[in-house]
Amino acid sequence: MDAAPAAPSAVATTCPYCGVGCGVLATATANGVDIAGDRSHPSNFGRLCSKGSALGETVGPEDRLLHPEIHGARATWDAAVGTIADAFRAAIAEHGPDSVALYVSGQLLTEDYYAANKLMKGFIGTANIDTNSRLCMASSVAGHRRAFGTDTVPGVYEDLEAADLLVLVGSNLAWCHPVLFQRVAAAKAARPEMTIVVVDPRATATTVAADLHLALTPDTDVALFTGLLAHLAEGGRTDHAYVSAHTEGFDDALANAAGWSVARVAEATGLAAADVARFYALVAATDRTVTVYSQGVNQSSCGTDKVGAIINTHLATGRIGRPGTGPFSVTGQPNAMGGREVGGLANMLACHMDIEDPVHRGIVQRFWNAPVIAARPGLKAVDLFEAVHDGRIKALWVMATNPADSMPDAGRVEEALRRVPFLAVSDVVASTDTLRHAHVKLPAAAWGEKDGTVTNSERRISRQRAFLPLPGEARPDWRAIADVAARMGFGDAFAWSGPAAIFDEYARLSGSQNDDTRDFDISGLAGLSRHGYHALAPVQWPVPAGAPMAGRPATRFFAAGRFYTPSRRARFVAPEPRRAAEKPRRYPFTLNTGRVRDHWHTMTRTGRSQRLSSHIGEPFVEIHPDAAAAHGIGPADLVRVTSPRGAIVVRALVTDRVAPEALFVPMHWTDQTSADARVDRLVAPTVDPISGQPALKFSFARVERFAAETYGYAVSTRPIPTAGLAYWASARVAAGTALEFAGDGLDPRPLAERLLDTGDLVGVIDAAAGTARFAAVVDGCLAGAIFMATGPVAVSRAYMTGMLGEAVPSAGAVLAGRPGADQPDPGPIICSCFKVGANQIAAAAVDGARTVAAIGDALQAGTNCGSCRTEIARILTRVGDETDDSERQLASTG
Secondary structure (H helix, E strand, O other): OOOOOOOOOOEEEEOOOOOOOOEEEEEEEOOEEEEEEOOOOOOOOOOOOHHHHOHHHOOOOOOEOOOOEEOOEEOOHHHHHHHHHHHHHHHHHHHOHHHEEEEEOOOOOHHHHHHHHHHHHHHHOOOOEEEHHHHOOHHHHHHHHHHHOOOOOOOOHHHHHHOOEEEEEOOOHHHHOHHHHHHHHHHHHHOOOOEEEEEOOOOOOOHHHOOEEEOOOOOOHHHHHHHHHHHHHHOOOOOHHHHHHHEEOHHHHHHHHOOOOHHHHHHHHOOOHHHHHHHHHHHHHOOOEEEEEOHHHHOOOOHHHHHHHHHHHHHHHOOOOOOOOEEEEOOOOOOHHHHHHOOOOOOEOHHHOEOOOHHHHHHHHHHHOOOOOOOOOOOOHHHHHHHHHHOOOOEEEEEOOOHHHHOOOHHHHHHHHHHOOEEEEEEOEOOOOOHHHOOEEEEEOOOOOOOEEEEOOOOEEEEEOOOOOOOOOOEOHHHHHHHHHHHHHHHHHHOOOOHHHHHHHHHHHHOOOOOOOOOOOOHHHOOOOHHHHHOOOOEEOOOOOOOOOOOOOOOOOOOOOOOOOOOOOEEOOOOOOOOOOOOOOOOOEEEEEEOOOOOOOOOOOHHHOHHHHOOOOOOEEEEOHHHHHHOOOOOOOEEEEEEOOEEEEEEEEEOOOOOOOEEEEEOOOOOOOEOOOOHHHOOOOOEOOOOOOEOOOOEEEEEEEOOOOEEEEEEEOOOOOOOOOOEEEEEEEOOEEEEEEEEOOOOHHHHHHHHHOOOOOEEEEEOOOOEEEEEEEEOOEEEEEEEEEOOOOOOOHHHHHHHOOOEOOOHHHHOOOOOOOOOOOOOOEEEOOOOEEHHHHHHHHHOOOOOHHHHHHHHOOOOOOOOOHHHHHHHHHOOOOOOOOHHHHOOOOO
16 A cells, blocks of 8 residues: 655745744645744744734736846847846946945845845955845934934844833834734733834724824924923933943933923824823833834835934933843835845945945955945945936846836836847746836746845844745845856856855855954854754844853843944934925825735736735725815715826725825836836935935825716626726635726616626626626626726625625526525625625624634634734724725725
8 A cells, every 4th residue: 555645744944024033934736835924933933924824825827027138029038148247247337346236135045136236346346235125224224323423223023012101103003014013912912911002194993903093293303302302311220320320422412302391292193282292201200112114104205313312212212122122123024134234235235344444345345256346335226227227227137126117217217228228137927017128037936935134123043944936037136246256257256055055155255354343243153064054043133152052041232332433432413304395385285105914016926816816906005084065075086196207097985084184095006917017107306314214204295186088896706807997996806806897988788798708698788877787608608797886886896706606506696786584785895814894893892792712703703823913903993883884885995
């Protein structure tokens, strides 16, 4: 009797989404990839968010770029890398090394990042290599370096759990870093006396859990924290011993804060004086205070000053480097920290060395045995693409990112991509808004196929391990870089046998002539065998030579001073608080951009998952009820949002989560998934003058109702064509595609036949009511359905996507667009894991399940990844209150 085949084994790897760095157990099976949280990983202890839980749905060969291409034609790798090398060599020969550039990504592994920086800064001799991390955490880097002397994150995740007061500034932690939020929520449940304050202009899933929400006017954070510094000093709550022994510039910072009373801060921030006073009293009275900040701080024209103002309060009180204390920046990408460590930004060198420091340049150049070394900072992201646009950059290589959508003033950036004489793009998917302009396309290895390391927000290095074969001709990014380097004549310096060899070189460099004037040291990880590298457990740096690997306690910085400035003292700063900017008359709204819970960046990964698209499947604008009424905009209407740079069309979500003069539009939709919803086309290219980070959360805009004769919704087991539709947004569903659309002059039956790609339709047209409904059944199963009306279409999206591909007695059975009386409409999906809708949650609450835990017991909602718990709580608070029905406005967008 033959032995049963061995069960597939799980591979321990790391999630490719946010900077929390969760451990994942991935098991490749004959039916796909099974995903589970890694209970042994110290970042998540087995927890995963909705995106991490759905990772198995996002892998596979569909829509992948599988072969190199030159000018749209399939090519060999040899020809492709030769073309890149020739283009770079020609530009350098005629225009110098600053005529070429790389634009890379926090999605790269550390080994990829290291190879790219070595090539550009040490062999080509330019620092024109920047990263999309410039868009998310450059102001934190600048703030750290200005205060501490290095880009050092002082604390660890445990501090958020140990704090008695947790202040979240510009952070929707519940949606953007869900597992870290779950850790905080568990700590709060265990210690109800723990206080959470959220500083955010919007009401979000995170503010639901707050004891105090400070909805300040955008970009007035410096005033808030400058006033806090003054309050701490006036109340005798500063730590004079710490300030005297370990800092400098305190008197100047206090002089700058003088006069910032509670009343003045309230006037500058738009907050109630009582709320400001309460916040200040909480901070003054609470030693174990942690201030967490993210994109609301960083993505600002004064982001570095915001970081400095926050750090000032921790230096003044000595609340840094001890358990439950400190400023803490949470990063947005899985390896933004790793990129910072290897010098991924245009103004840094590897291992936290400074490009402006000749000693550091010498260390790196000698270690690399490089012919040259970049002697000055390169172009930061916004400036880099402006140089592409005006012709200074002749050859550009983009890796693992989509700047045509993610950069501010994205229309101009895309114009630059069309203009540049030579563009190479490395990506894992076949179609993006950036890739369509590439002269050379390189197929890159994706998550699950590539092998290397990443560093999370608490300085923890973890392994990403391959558990799938490389599809087609895809290669790891480090290999593509090494191949181009070899063709440029630098082969000996890039002749690595694999990522283990790159990591070893990097670890050795970190200890090269190191002393206690630099924070970053992982030389204790040098010399690992290939097996040792493969088996490397998550480890938090620093790891100096000789450091024990097992049983290491959490490492914090600065409790006893020893900063990395020339004086070895931390530097207070004296930022000038700004008042709210004056809005132009034609653009009376401030436009904020950001993420939603279940999608990521430009959806090249999350858009492949029907589960993730079930929560929010359509671009939208949050607009206050008063503003909507003033502009004639109703719930679920289409809205044109216009800035001086362009316009988009999105769905209206009328809600008091935003202020009357504010708008919020998510960043995820592109020309691949919508007609005209690339919100960063509207965003001004304004940057922080120190960090160069763009102010993605503050632009001016106006709104108007987008009038269309016909609104529609369709589902089909086939791709749905979108030509001729004024508005459309598509989303993947379990058995095919869902499409929201609108337009003028649409003849119902011909349109239905075209969109559903069949003439075998059953339907009803009610000309008087202005509605039309059609459905197609093939082999007894629903192959498609389409609904049209003169306003937003009122059908159950959850029901229709669930019926698609399923057996139905007839086409007419689904023309109602919602279940029968014996099958209640679940409503928009709130819990992606168990497909539980808002209507189901509300009904369970009416039946007596009035807590999140009780909803979990009744419906399972919130019992898996937990990402929906704050939304469940928000629904529970509104059961019986119809003043805010935002969960029901957009059946597809929640």
